[in-house]
Amino acid sequence: MDFRLPPESVELAEAVREYLAGTHGPDVLRRLDAGGNRDLRIWQGLVEMGLTGLLVPESEGGLGMTLLGGALIARECGRACLAEPLVDTALVAVPWLIARGETDDLAVIAAGEKLVALPHAVNPWVADGEGEELASVDPLRNLVAAPEDAGDDPLLLDLGALMSAAQLVGLAEAMLDQAVAYAQVREQFGHAIGGFQAIKHKLADVAVALEFVRPVLWRAAQAMDDGLTSAPLHVSHAKYAATDAAYLAAESAIQVHGAMGYTYEVDLHFWMKRAWALAGAWGDRNFHYHRIEDAALGGAHPLGPQHTFA
Amino acid sequence: MDLAYTPRQQAFRQEVREWLAAHVPAERLVTLERKDGFDQHVAWERELASGNWGMVTWPSEYGGRGLDLIEWLIFEEEYWAAGAPLRANQNGIFLLGPTIMEFGSDEQKARFLPPMAKGEVIWAQAWSEPGAGSDMAAIKTTARRDGDHYVINGQKTWSSRASFADWGFGLFRTEEGSQRHKGLSFLLFDLNAPGITRRPIRQLHGDPGFAELFFDEVRVPVENRIAGEGEGWKVAMATAGFERGLMLRSPGRFQATAARLMALLRETADRASPGLREEVVRLWMGAQAYAYNTYQVAARIMAGGSIGAEASLNKIFWSELDRAMHRAAMHLLGPAAELQTLPDGSANEWLEGYIFSLSGPIYAGSNEIQRNITAERLLGLPRVGAG
């Protein structure tokens, strides 16, 4: 029993965080928003970091990491509000293809030469797919209508939900950081507004929510890596809690920004809109709630202190 | 990351489970907040000690088993799953014990820890004063040096179970005229020492769970001081860290409440509104999240890390979770919530628990103070005035 994140995954996540902070700031989001939405140079940078091959086995030219390691990277993608479809291809499609034994394309995917956009019956759209375009509130999200024959594979759904939860955590963390930074510099009544307790306590609540959603996320990823039969319950817990944390972070952050927060000028809106989008993706809050209720209240999952890791 | 227990850990769980099954009193004890109930709980402490379960993480020379934090968590999980009584000795084993372990001399460890682990000496905390609540640095009670003794004069209040306990620990002003955090020392004193008057205070539920302490020329030997003279604030902050952080409220307690709450929801499912239903499931998730977080903190500490201001996040979370769980139960019980004895003849533990849960966001540093600490020390927001 050791609930520590693997150091090598943490190190890689920190490197990715630094890389994205340096190359993928709000200016990039604005440039993408002004036209194009996607940029091959950004994608190429991710490929060069090895991120497209994160979960691809080493024999196929990848890094062979676990889903837990993948979730740590998905969180960084959320934090940077990354628009390129890295998570869907490298962290959702790849492990799904591997589980199905469809390994033919893995090397090409790892090399960054193939994107995989998988439809699922739970989503009324496909992100970065081809077909009739749908407009999302997120200006950097490319959606098309889902095909009528989209499957409902449960593993694919869990992978999509897990990685969405991880991005939601990163998005929420970034929104908290933005609100804190603003509260440190914006002055009213002769003080930085961050000195007012109403502001402090609002942001402290976001910090509390995040502190208690992160371990749920790691637990869910590990449960999938371990192939626990209870993994879907833990994934749903992570998605549900991450959704609530992201909405809380977004609403708190906009409030702290005042009217500034209600503008297109301030960066916050990119993160907020991505959070709304991902909250409904790969099973919305209702969907995941019902899965939790069925398992935990229905009696299939053992409750009580002696079953923490059931 | 490895979320499976080792065979050794599983065997330990089994051992704890079997011992508890054979020893946990079949009848619920009378409340700890009353003299007769307190005595029953002290008897239980001694029963625990007879099985060497007083404080499993302590070295064996001090009456422990030398176990690690994961084993402690396993012990706690089984403890709460078994419905074992509250710990009369919690202020000793979870707060003062770790403090002495960190700051005490070898002589002090040998003198105070074994009787604590054995439940022979029960401890009360004495920080708060009428004018020093959240603002603990406003402490006025003095301890004047007189040769190899301190002489204490003043008043402490809200001291949990001090009406019944044997010894107390707290902060006293040892430097005359000193201000705020300076000039305070951490002293241990016999509650039966001449010059101490204990006046019980009835709590919300009506029982005398805490007491005022009046000190009139109370002599305390200098060797009862933990750490140096004037270093009391630093020591007290460490004790407070234990209180808010890992030790005082292990997750098993809240997971047990959550499991009971889910059972209550099943029984009352035909009446529960959809909103209440989702709230209960959400609270169960919260108790699980608290457990995962604790395992993560434990793993970090075992790897040489520490818990700092994050203890404030913990304290906010468990105290508000506990209150929300008991509130949900009150709503599920509906018209029976007010009854001291439920229609099936059992004591209304939910009502008792709800009343107690209201104190969680107040004691151990109020949640407003914890939110200030979170904002200032973890998020880096500026301090303005008395922040």
Ligand SMILES: Cc1cc2nc3c(=O)[nH]c(=O)nc-3n(C[C@H](O)[C@H](O)[C@H](O)COP(=O)(O)OP(=O)(O)OC[C@H]3O[C@@H](n4cnc5c(N)ncnc54)[C@H](O)[C@@H]3O)c2cc1C
């Ligand atoms: C059940 C129970 C057991 C206790 N046991 C013990 C014990 O064993 N030993 C002991 O020494 N004490 C004990 N206490 C006392 C406890 O430590 C104090 O109640 C606590 O520190 C708060 O102090 P106070 O009650 O004086 O409230 P106050 O400090 O008067 O606070 C009143 C309200 O004002 C708020 N407030 C105060 N300052 C600020 C600020 N700067 N910013 C924002 N809000 C603020 C508080 O959060 C609170 O809501 C116990 C209390 C309870 C309820």
